[in-house]
Amino acid sequence: MPRIACLFTPLFPLAARLRSEPELRGEAVAIFQGNSNAARVVAAARRARQVGIRPGMSLTQARALLPNLIVRARDMPCEKATQETLLEIAESFSPRVEDVGEGVAYLELDGLDRHFPGDSPEQDLGHALTVTTDKAGLTTWVGIASSKLAARVAAKLPASPNLVPAGEEASFLAPLPLRSLAAEVEIIETLERWGIRSVGDFARLPKNEVASRLGETGRQLHEKARGLDPRPLVPYQPPPHFAEGMELEWPLVNLEPFLFVAGAALKRLCQRLESRGLACARLETSLRLEPDGHHQRTLQLPAPTREAKTLLTLIRLDLEAESPTAPVTGFTIVAHPDRPREAQLSLFGPPALSPDKLATTLARLFALLGSERVGSPRTVNGHRPERSALVEYAPPPPPDVRPERQAGRGLLAIRTLRPPVPLEVISHLSCPREILSIISEGSAKRPRIQGRVKVASGPWAMEEEWWTEKTVERDYWDIELVDGGIFRIFYQRSTGEWYADGIYD
Amino acid sequence: MASSQALTTAPQRAFEAPETTSRPPATIGTFRSRLPQHLRSHLNSGREWVQQRAAAPLPPPFPTATALDQLLVGGLPQGQLVELVGHRSSGRFSTILASLATATSAGEAAALVDLGDAFDPQLAVAAGVDLERLLWARPGHLKQTLISAEVLIAGGFPLVVVDLGTPPVPGGRGVEASWLRLAKAAQSHQAALLVSSPYRVSGTAAAGVVKAGHGRALWSGAAPGPRLLVGLSSHLTLQKMRRQRGNRTETLHLQPPAALIYGTPTTSIEGKSRP
Incomplete structure (x- = not known):
C-alpha cells in the first residue's frame, strides 16, 4: 500500500480570505454565505469563536454576540486560487496529487523518503509541507497514512503532522463514529439499525457477508473501515494558467484603491510563478462591473517576467488608457506562464544583460512608448534614407572573450529627418540658391531650415520601385548654408516639391 | 585647606561662562580614540569621507x-x-x-x-x-x-x-x-x-x-x-x-559614407538614366 499524505486547511473559507487580506489575521473575522436574512456564518476566526460565534449562525446573531465583528462574504475566486496554491505546493513535493477541494489535497509519498534521509523521513516531510504552506500564507495540517481516509482523519487532529504507522490504519479508525466513513449513505442508517455504532464494529463484520447483504457499496465501505484503500489517486491536471482574484467588499470607482488590492494579488501570482520556475508571458485582467458588466483586458508582454511591480505598472497604464465604464465589484488576474529567459554568465567576455531585468525593461518601455517605438533596428532593402525596420530586441549572448574595440571610422553621420521637412527653394539653373522651410500646421515642432546656399552639390538621382505605382523619384543635393549647417535636400519629381531629409551632423 | 579653597572659588565660577565652552572642541580623532579598536575605521568625518571618495579608484x-x-x-x-x-x-x-x-x-x-x-x-x-x-x-x-x-x-x-x-x-x-x-x-x-x-x-x-x-x-x-x-x-x-x-x-x-544612397552623380536633373 502506498503511503499517502493529506493536506488539510482548517476553516478553508476563512483561510482563503486571510490569504488575500493578511491584515485581518488575529482579528475577530467571520465569513458568511448568502444574502440578507439568509446569510449564515460558514467560518469564524478564533477571537470570534471565543465569544460563541459558530458556523450556521445568522449574521444578526453573530453581530449580537460581537458588535465589532468583521464580516466578509465567501469569496469563490479567492478560494479557487487558494486551492490551486495548495495543489501547487503538493505538486512541488510529489508528482501524484489528487484534488479533493475545500482545502484538502492528497499526495502520494512513494520514493520521497530519499529526500528526507533522517530518522523519521515522514515526520520531516510533514514538517516540510507545513513550513511550505505557511510561507504561502496558509495554515495547513498534515496527516500521513496508508489510506486516504486514515490520512484525512489524521490531518484533522491537532499537533500536525500526525502519522499513522503502516498496517495500523484499522485500529486508528476503529473508535471513529460510523458517519466518518461516508456522511450521506443509506447503508450507514442500515448499519445503525443493526446496532453498529463505530468504524471498528463495522470492520469486525465478515467481509463476504457484508458484500452479500450490502452490495458493492457496502464492500467498499467495509474495506475503508479496515484501513484499506485500493483506489489510486485521481491525477490532478493543473490548469494551463495561474489565476488570482477577489470579490470586493464595495464597488471601487478610483484606480488607486483597485491597484492596491490588485498589487497584492499580483504579488501572490508572481510567488506562485516563481515557485514553479515560470514567468508571465501574457496577462489577462477581467474586471466585474456593477451591476453585471465585464471589462476584459489582455496584455501581451514582450518577454516573460515575474516582477509584480512591472505587471502592476502595465495594468495601471492599460487601465488609464482604457478605463472601465462602471464601478468595479471584483476582479480576476490570469497569468499565462512561459519559461523565463536564461543566460549563462561569462568569465572573460562582457557581461550579458540579465534576462529578467531585460524582460522588465522591455515591458516598461512598451507600456511607456508603445511596441512600435521600441526594439532592435534593422536595415531595409531600398534607397530611401528614411527607411527603417524594428524587430524584437533579443541580443545574442556576448562573446566568451572580450574582443578588441575597433577604432572609430570617423564616419560623418546624417541625422535623418522623419518625415522630411517641406522646403521652399529658390533655384538658379536647377541649382538651389536659397531655401526656407514651409510653415504649416504642426511645423512648429519641426526644425526650421532657412538661409542662402553657400555650396550645393548635386543632383544625385535616386529612383526606387519604378516598376510599381509607388515610384519614388528624387534628385538629391548636399548643401551648405551661409549661416552654417550642411543639409541633404531632395526634389521630388512626381510632385515638384522640395524636402530636407537629413542633416550632416 | 584644599576644601576651603574649593568652597571659596565655587561662587566665583558660578558667574563664569560654562566650562564646556572654554574647553577646546572635541575632534573626530578624540571620538575615534575612545572607540574600540575594531570600530575606529567606521567613524569618519564628512571631509574624510569626501577625500576617501576622491581617492577611490574609478571604474574603467x-x-x-x-x-x-x-x-x-x-x-x-x-x-x-x-x-x-x-x-x-x-x-x-x-x-x-x-x-x-x-x-x-x-x-x-x-x-x-x-x-x-x-x-x-x-x-x-x-x-x-x-x-x-x-x-x-x-x-x-x-x-x-x-x-x-x-x-x-x-x-x-x-x-x-x-x-x-x-x-x-x-x-x-x-x-x-x-x-x-x-x-x-x-x-x-x-x-x-x-x-x-x-x-x-x-x-x-x-x-x-x-x-x-x-x-x-x-x-x-x-x-x-x-x-x-x-x-x-x-x-x-x-x-x-x-x-x-x-x-x-x-x-x-x-568623412561621409561612401555611396551609401547615391548612385552615379548626374550633371542635370534630366540627364539621369534608369538602371
Whole structure:
C-alpha cells in the first residue's frame, strides 16, 4: 500500500480570505454565505469563536454576540486560487496529487523518503509541507497514512503532522463514529439499525457477508473501515494558467484603491510563478462591473517576467488608457506562464544583460512608448534614407572573450529627418540658391531650415520601385548654408516639391 | 585647606561662562580614540569621507574611439552623465554613433534613446554598429525620454545614449531634478550615460560637458565646377569634467559614407538614366 499524505486547511473559507487580506489575521473575522436574512456564518476566526460565534449562525446573531465583528462574504475566486496554491505546493513535493477541494489535497509519498534521509523521513516531510504552506500564507495540517481516509482523519487532529504507522490504519479508525466513513449513505442508517455504532464494529463484520447483504457499496465501505484503500489517486491536471482574484467588499470607482488590492494579488501570482520556475508571458485582467458588466483586458508582454511591480505598472497604464465604464465589484488576474529567459554568465567576455531585468525593461518601455517605438533596428532593402525596420530586441549572448574595440571610422553621420521637412527653394539653373522651410500646421515642432546656399552639390538621382505605382523619384543635393549647417535636400519629381531629409551632423 | 579653597572659588565660577565652552572642541580623532579598536575605521568625518571618495579608484571608462576619448581620458566615465552639446552639423550625431559602434562591436549591449527619431540603421551598419545589440527607443517627448533612459539604466545597459535631436526639443530643457535623478541612476548602476543635446539641459547633473563647435564642411572641386562633400571638420571642447582640467580642445575629422544612397552623380536633373 502506498503511503499517502493529506493536506488539510482548517476553516478553508476563512483561510482563503486571510490569504488575500493578511491584515485581518488575529482579528475577530467571520465569513458568511448568502444574502440578507439568509446569510449564515460558514467560518469564524478564533477571537470570534471565543465569544460563541459558530458556523450556521445568522449574521444578526453573530453581530449580537460581537458588535465589532468583521464580516466578509465567501469569496469563490479567492478560494479557487487558494486551492490551486495548495495543489501547487503538493505538486512541488510529489508528482501524484489528487484534488479533493475545500482545502484538502492528497499526495502520494512513494520514493520521497530519499529526500528526507533522517530518522523519521515522514515526520520531516510533514514538517516540510507545513513550513511550505505557511510561507504561502496558509495554515495547513498534515496527516500521513496508508489510506486516504486514515490520512484525512489524521490531518484533522491537532499537533500536525500526525502519522499513522503502516498496517495500523484499522485500529486508528476503529473508535471513529460510523458517519466518518461516508456522511450521506443509506447503508450507514442500515448499519445503525443493526446496532453498529463505530468504524471498528463495522470492520469486525465478515467481509463476504457484508458484500452479500450490502452490495458493492457496502464492500467498499467495509474495506475503508479496515484501513484499506485500493483506489489510486485521481491525477490532478493543473490548469494551463495561474489565476488570482477577489470579490470586493464595495464597488471601487478610483484606480488607486483597485491597484492596491490588485498589487497584492499580483504579488501572490508572481510567488506562485516563481515557485514553479515560470514567468508571465501574457496577462489577462477581467474586471466585474456593477451591476453585471465585464471589462476584459489582455496584455501581451514582450518577454516573460515575474516582477509584480512591472505587471502592476502595465495594468495601471492599460487601465488609464482604457478605463472601465462602471464601478468595479471584483476582479480576476490570469497569468499565462512561459519559461523565463536564461543566460549563462561569462568569465572573460562582457557581461550579458540579465534576462529578467531585460524582460522588465522591455515591458516598461512598451507600456511607456508603445511596441512600435521600441526594439532592435534593422536595415531595409531600398534607397530611401528614411527607411527603417524594428524587430524584437533579443541580443545574442556576448562573446566568451572580450574582443578588441575597433577604432572609430570617423564616419560623418546624417541625422535623418522623419518625415522630411517641406522646403521652399529658390533655384538658379536647377541649382538651389536659397531655401526656407514651409510653415504649416504642426511645423512648429519641426526644425526650421532657412538661409542662402553657400555650396550645393548635386543632383544625385535616386529612383526606387519604378516598376510599381509607388515610384519614388528624387534628385538629391548636399548643401551648405551661409549661416552654417550642411543639409541633404531632395526634389521630388512626381510632385515638384522640395524636402530636407537629413542633416550632416 | 584644599576644601576651603574649593568652597571659596565655587561662587566665583558660578558667574563664569560654562566650562564646556572654554574647553577646546572635541575632534573626530578624540571620538575615534575612545572607540574600540575594531570600530575606529567606521567613524569618519564628512571631509574624510569626501577625500576617501576622491581617492577611490574609478571604474574603467567606456571607450568611444572618437576624440571624446582624448578629452575624457579614456572614454565615457562609468556611473556618470556626460553631456555633449552642439549646433547643427557639429559632429554631435557622428560622435554618438561612433560610441554606439565601439560598444556594440565589443559585444556590449547599448541603448539609444532617440528623441528626434534621427537614427538610420543603414548608416549605423556602415559606422560599425552591431544592430542586434542595440536597443532603439523612440520617445516623442522629453519626459518620456528621461523615463526611458532611467528604465534602461535600471535594466542593466552599460551604455545609454540619449539624443535630444535638433531644436525645438519637445519638452524643452526639462526639470533639473529629473536630470539629477537620471545621473543618480547612472551612478548607482555604474552605467555610462551620454546625453547629446543642442543646448545645455542637464545643469549640475552632468559630470562632464563637451561642446562641439560649428562644423566646417570640406568640399572637393572648384566653385564653378561640380562639388563633392568630402568631409566635416569640427572641434570638441571639454568645458567641464569632475577631477579633470577643462578647456581642452580636440579636432574631429569626419568623412561621409561612401555611396551609401547615391548612385552615379548626374550633371542635370534630366540627364539621369534608369538602371
